[in-house]
Structures are given as structure tokens and as C-alpha cells.
Amino acid sequence: MNSKKNFFELIKTDSGGRLGKIHTQRGIIDTPTFMPVGTAGTIKGIFTDDIIKTGTQIILGNTYHLFLRPGIKILEKFDGLHNYMNWHKPILTDSGGFQIMSLSKLNKIDKKLGATFSSHLDGKKFLLSPEKSIQIQKSINSDILMVLDECPKMTRDKKIISKAIDTSSHWAERCKVEFNDQKNKSLFGIVQGGIFPDLREESLNKLLKIGFDGYAMGGLAVGETQSDMFKVLINTVKFLPKDKPRYLMGVGTPSDILGAVKSGIDMFDCVMPTRSGRTGLAFTWSGKINIKNSKYKNDDTPLDEKCKIRYLNKYSKSYLNHLANSNEILASMILSLNNINFYQEFMCKIREEIQKGTFDAFYEKNIDKYN
């Protein structure tokens, strides 16, 4: 097993939750951590310097999107995404696999070749091999790279999932070779297996043999119930090495995150805070609210009295109700920033509670609040 030493530091565990630190050349990431999603090289609707103010320590870039636009040549000209978008802290990139399944119009998986797909933008055909995925991620200059995996749509057909595991394990091995133990970069494997504990274990064992710097849970948050997802986590996480970070891809609501932290997950990413923000949904410590609702029309209180970033605490719910109902850009700007800030406060609180040994009480208090 050939993986980075001192990459992950486990500081404390409490009621299942793990407090830790990931060390990268571009900074430390306190875990459990939430990574805002910068799909096309921008966290939608938020200035890069405001992302910093929310306490965000790492963001996610989408290989599929960045490969199509602006393209690798331009990213290489800028020595990668950090300079291009003016984000100088760590970046994790996915492999492109998930978007190929979910976004592209035609896709074909070939264990030997890779994934052939048509761009959702113009229909142009591309082949993404495991090697190519790693090469693109190197051009993006990301700090944490993910292996290319086949991520089947939610299914209970064990045969389909088994086949995906077989392909994914083979690709994971090729990714590891292509990655070639880059200094200052890390490579994560992705555990597949749907909701079946035996398949998850099989997938994991294959990855453990190859050896990665961290392990992600893939193929979740694709339509299964939250309770099914938690079951998979509990059944699988126990087999994951304790000294490596664990990443639950594409998750989720604050409640999803809370349950997953309790299962021992360290890293999360999701478009929810920004996408919700653009539709008028705001996350607050009192729960999730739809600011477009007429009950906020006369409400002169802010979303969060304590939030001084960009003077967000100076904007009343009444004003936000007006902006959101008038489709004003400023509504998306304020709500997206508020939501990312809430998510980061939520993660910060989780870390504090684990540190204090009071995580379970926090879990009980909040687990049903954000469903």
C-alpha cells in the first residue's frame, strides 16, 4: 500500500464522529468538512473572496464541466484552476464519471477503453479513459483527485452493480498508475456497491489492495432513502481504514451530513446550499425556510443576526422576499452566500461538539430539523 504519510490526522472521536485534519500543500482542512461545489470554476453566485469569509477550506471542481468549458488548454495556461478562478486554497476534483452518467446524452462504458459520452452542451463525442481523467485532474492542478468510476443509476440489480464494481476497480488501478504518486497531491478511491453490504465490502477490498490516500463512498444520494443511506454507511465505514479520510460524495442536507458524520464520514460536497439559494430557499439555525413565502413579506428580521459577511445581517427577510419574488440576482447572491455560510457554521459546530465530547446531544437536537 503506497499512500501519503501524515496526510490525515485523526484528533478525536466522539459518538461516531471524527475530528481530524487533512494536510495539503495549500492549507489544512479541518474535518468533518463541507466542500462547496464550483461546477464550472465558480461557486455559483458568490465572489471567490466571500467564499473564504465563510470559513470554507476546500472546494470541489467538476472535471466533466471544466474539461468541456473552459477546456484543459486554458486551465494549463493558468497552471490550473486555482489561479484561473482566484481560489488559492485546496481543490478536490471529481473524476467526471458521475456527470457522464447524469448529464451527457449518450454514454457507453467499456472496461478497456473507458467512458464514451456526448457533451450535454453541443453533442460532441469524447472518450474519458481512467488515464485521461487523471491527466485532466492534473491539468486542473487539483490537490485531491478522484479515480474514474462507473456510477450506475440507483438499482437493486446486483448484477449491474457487480459489473460496475469490476469495471471501477480495474479503472481505479489504472488511475493509481497514471497518478504516479504525485508529490503534494492525493488520490482517493471510490467504494461502489449500491445498498448491498457484501458488494460494498467487495468493492472496498479491491480498493484497499490498490491503496489510496482516502476513500469515498460513491453511488449514494442517488435516490435511495436517507435511512438506506445511513445503513450503507454504518455497514461499510467499519471496514474503512481509520487513518484515511472518508468522503461521502454529493451529500447532502444538514441532516444527511449529521447522520453521516455520526457514521464516521469526514468529507462532504453538495450543490444544495447554492442551488437552493437560487430558488429562494434559505438555511438558518431555526431550519430551512422558503423566503418567497408571503409570511416573510413584512418580516423585518434578517436570516441570521450574527452574520456580518457582506452585511448579510442588514438585509431583512421582507427585502429578500421582495428580491426573490422579483427574480432579482441579488436574491440569489445573498441566499447562496447565506447558505454556504450556514453550512460552514454547521460543520464548525459539529467539530466543536466532537471536540467537547457533546456531539451526540447536538446530533439529537438537529437530526430532524433539516429534512
Place this chain on the structure above:
Amino acid sequence: MNSKKNFFELIKTDSGGRLGKIHTQRGIIDTPTFMPVGTAGTIKGIFTDDIIKTGTQIILGNTYHLFLRPGIKILEKFDGLHNYMNWHKPILTDSGGFQIMSLSKLNKIDKKLGATFSSHLDGKKFLLSPEKSIQIQKSINSDILMVLDECPKMTRDKKIISKAIDTSSHWAERCKVEFNDQKNKSLFGIVQGGIFPDLREESLNKLLKIGFDGYAMGGLAVGETQSDMFKVLINTVKFLPKDKPRYLMGVGTPSDILGAVKSGIDMFDCVMPTRSGRTGLAFTWSGKINIKNSKYKNDDTPLDEKCKIRYLNKYSKSYLNHLANSNEILASMILSLNNINFYQEFMCKIREEIQKGTFDAFYEKNIDKYN
């Protein structure tokens, strides 16, 4: 003639340009000045605190839009628009007349009653009388109010324009009565008359008899050529009192502004910098550029190396080209802010050149650059 004393201070004139100061309870406005347009209580795509950073000293609010949404009751609850949108510097409001002509589906002008119109949002019918327009503007709590005028579409039919002048003068008088010499607020009259010098003079003389704190040129920038507009200004401005501010409504490009300043105009408003920003157009000291053009794909220079607001000088044209072509909100945010900042730098430069007595050279250098 009953109007505010010491409201406008004329400091210097140079080659037609006037350097001055408007004194309001919420701050001084250096003229010539540009007022960004906050149609629905937000300068589209820009945080209120960033507007301040561009050097903006006054913004414009649209009575028509604010009356429909969020409505007067809510604005009154917040003691007006300043608190509602967190903008504590001066606000000028138009009277609603222009939008009734340009936006609402059905409108009917009645000299006695006012303007009846159907909302462009839901078709609901409203009557805006001169009195009601002033009442709404008082509820908005604006610092500079405009009289309700009939603003006919561009026409060369003198009869139509004469009739509009007759109605507008009558309404102006009623607005003045309703305004009732508010302390700490000012009321401007609006000169109509199309492109006809005699009609402009007639309209102006009627307004001068009533007496206002400032005089606006209405019915321009409605489709006539720039040269026609400049002719009207030159022919009309000479009759305007020197000790009152002069406001050219809805204008314009930097070139329009430059020519109008040379004619002796002090105040401007236009949606151009923000509206252009949302379509990928950027104003720079080298001219106007379309950032979506493929020639910027590899351009690693910023729009303005000196602009440090929100680190705008850290974003390359290449990155902006990508964002704008990907329809990312951040493109609108950056370009709108850049454009407002450029407009304010342009106004600042105009004031400096008048101060130095070198306005004519600046005029010659820039008059053809932004057409």
C-alpha cells in the same frame, strides 16, 4: 419662485462643463454625477456596500416598479427605500410617468385624473395622479422627487408634443402643491418638447413660473440620434437657470454623457452599465468590449488593472469570457460592478478635468470612443 436655497453650488465651469455640488440631508453629490438605477430596490447584481465602493453618491429608484413591488405599505414600514435596501446615501425617484408609457400594457392619459395604467406584472389597473406620484415618492422617502409628466413616444408631431406639455405643466403645478415644500427634500420639474426648440422653451417657461429645485430634460434618449439630442440640449440648456442642477433623464453611453456635460448638464441616470454587464459587455478605459468574443479566451489580463474593489483586477478576461459564455451569475456580478465602477471613474475624471480647466481635451479624446 419658491425653491431650496444652497441646494446647488456651482463651483466652476470649463468648456461648457459645470463642476458643482448638490447638498442633501444624506450627503453631498459632486456633479456632474451618474446615478446607477435601482429599478426594484436593487442595483441589479451588485451588493449595496459595493455600490458605495465605486464612489456612487446617489442612486435612482423607480416609482412605478416600487409601487407595484414591494408596494408602498412595506416601504412605509421601513421608513422608505433607504432602510429597506440598506442604502443610506441620497436617492432620486422618477415619477412613474416614463414606465407607464414604456412598460404598462394599457395606459390612458387624462389631464384632470392622471395616468391610468395596467401593471405589466399582472394586468391590475391603477390610476397615478400627480398627487399620488408625489405621495408614493414621499413614502419611498426619496431625497429628490420628480414631477409626474406625460412622456410621449418619439414623434415629430408638434400637436402631440404640445398637448403633452400642456398636461405636464398642469401636473407639475399640482405636484408642486402636493410636495408642499418638504424640508430636506427637493422637487425637480421636467422639460418636454421633443426635438423642437420652441416647444422646449415653452415647456421650460411654464416650469420656471412654478419654480423647482432642479430641472430635468425629459423625452430624450427615446430613439432620436445623438446629434439631435445634443442639438436639443444646446438649444434648451441656455435658458435653464444657472443656480439649479440640470438632469438629463435616462442617458446614456459615456459618449452621450460627455457631450451632455459639455452642454451644461449635471446629472445622469441609465441602466446601461448594469444591463450591458448582464449581457457580457464591459466598459473599460480602452473602450467597450464584448467579453464573450473568442479573442478574450486566452487573454490573461484583467478588465482594469487598477480596480481593487472585490479584487476585480484578479479576474482575467479569459476567466470572464468563460463565465459569460457559461451564463454564470458571477459574470453578471463582476461585469455590472466593473461597469458601474467605470462610469463613476469616468464622472470623477470629468470633474477633475473641469477643475483643472482641461475638460475640452478630455472631451476630444473620448467623445468617439464609446459610441
